[in-house]
Amino acid sequence: MKGKNQITNLLLACSLVLLAMACEKAPKGDDAKITEKEQAVAATGTSFVVDTAQSYVKFTGNGVGKNHPGTFKLNYGAVAIDNDSLTGGSFVININSMQMEQQGKDIKEKLRPHLLSGDFFDASKFGTATFEITNVMPWEPKEGEKSLVEGANFSISGNLTLKGVIKNITFPARVDLDGNTLKAKANFDIDRRQWQMNYGNDKTLGDKFISETVNIELHLQALKANS
Secondary structure (H helix, E strand, O other): OHHHHHHHHHHHHHHHHHHHHHHOOOOOOEEOEEEOOOOOOOOOOEEEEEOOOOOEEEEEEEEOOEEEEEEEEEEEEEEEEEOOEEEEEEEEEEEEEEEEOOOOHHHHHHHHHHHHOOOOOOOOOOOEEEEEEEEEEEOOOOOOOOOOOOOOOEEEEEEEEEOOEEEEEEEEEEEEEEOOEEEEEEEEEEEHHHHOOOOOOOHHHHHHOEOOEEEEEEEEEEEEOOO
8 A cells, every 4th residue: 555655646746747847838829930121011991099908918938947928018009900901000019017927026126127138128228119010911821830829810910129120020810800899819939039139048058048939929909099
């Protein structure tokens, strides 16, 4: 009986270890295509203004065996709809609004200030980031391709300006229009080095290594202008 209990305890311990490892597995998003800056498109049609109280951008950075998710609020955003299709839009993201999901003294006094420092977002110089739509197409996945966003219906391209660096990114998104309310969501991965965030991306650092891949989730809600 004693031996059986020992085996049971060992299996339980192994299960807890595996569960902990699974919890720290880096989130996976769609692979965003990153290219050089492109010309923005004219936002034609009916304007919808982003509800900044209900909208946010979630990011998750990860290192060896750990994830650090956080969110940004938006200062402003607007999109346009014509014949039930998204035609354009732009957004202003408040970098200093960063809130970390994890709690604790180290998160508050060390991690968050470090992320806002020149090693990462350099918020004292670049307090906002912007995203301006350059192209919108129906989402038509290639054979065997599938978006992690259930019901994705558009492929959106836009210029993301971060730390003064402008890169164009393309990703699938789901955009739903219900009367006077528009909702949109996306989940994709970017390489932070494209925006000159290189800190910690050296595998010789061992368990101090920080991945170049950052997961981005967009959660937007907008209301018809003057509704």
